[in-house]
Amino acid sequence: MKWEGNRESDNVEDRRGDGGGGGGGFGFGGRSIGIGTIAIALIGSYFLGVSPMTIINALSGGGSMPVQQEQPAHAPPKDDREAKFVSVVLADTEDVWTQLFRAQNAQYVKPKLVLFTGATQTACGTGQTASGPFYCPGDQKVYIDLAFYRLMQQRFHVSSEFANAYVIAHEVGHHVQHLLGIDQQVAAARERGSERQANAMSVKLELQADCFAGVWGFHANKARSILEQGDVEGALSAATAIGDDTLQKQSQGQVVPDSFTHGTSAQRVRWFTRGIQSGQIEQCDTFGASQL
Secondary structure, three states: OOOOOOOOOOOEEEOOOOOOOOOOEEEEOOEEEEHHHHHHHHHHHHHOOOOHHHHHHHHOOOOOOOOOOOOOOOOOOOOOHHHHHHHHHHHHHHHHHHHHHHHOOOOOOOOEEEEOOOEEEEOOEEEEHHHOOEEEOOOOEEEEOOHHHHHHHHHHOOOOHHHHHHHHHHHHHHHHHHHHOHHHHHHHHHHHOOHHHHHHHHHHHHHHHHHHHHHHHHHHHHHHOOOOOOHHHHHHHHHHHOOHHHHHHHHHOOOOHHHOOOOOHHHHHHHHHHHHHHOOHHHHOOOOOOOO
């Protein structure tokens, strides 16, 4: 992926070292949780249909973590390559979505992206490494512990800068959904329906975010030629690795479709591909699609 030298976003907030874990594990509730347990919690968050914060609290002995005062925001160091990559990708999403919103006579509100280690306070509760990257609509911020990229390499055997960018673009896709009011409509529908129906709505929400990530990739490449050989395949490998069916097979040896919350590997690949091939927001209507 060609990204070096491109514009960096000013909307990256670096909280690393502000109270997260260190060493070989991450500290939660006075206990240390290693990378293996974190991986289990990450997988569980995908198919159980519950908050990852609930899972990690259970793994760490139960109980909620005390609310922390938010630390003063500061930018990441200029010589931090990983942080620079994230800043460039975020800037690219800003440029693409600003243009797409402007074409519809709307204004794109840029989200913040928070780098953290271990745990950090959000408007949605205590965000933790085990949840993987996530978007909080309450404060319109994307949260990511960069250790997730190493987890992708170690557990899912995914190593690609464009795959890493896809992760960020997917979370920004949730921000786009929030600005369009889609996530609020889904939340209301989830409350009215059964658990099975709620999970089905979550799948459609996640697949649409995958498609929006593809839309970003289409326009970013058209404007700045960021794609190199193998980049799209790397992103598709990431989408395949985090499909509900794949994760369930790895963790429990069987697949339970009614518990899906993010979509199958094939579905995630299909919707990301639709976005990156078309570059059209209207092609991402997972809620009106006859088949996912």
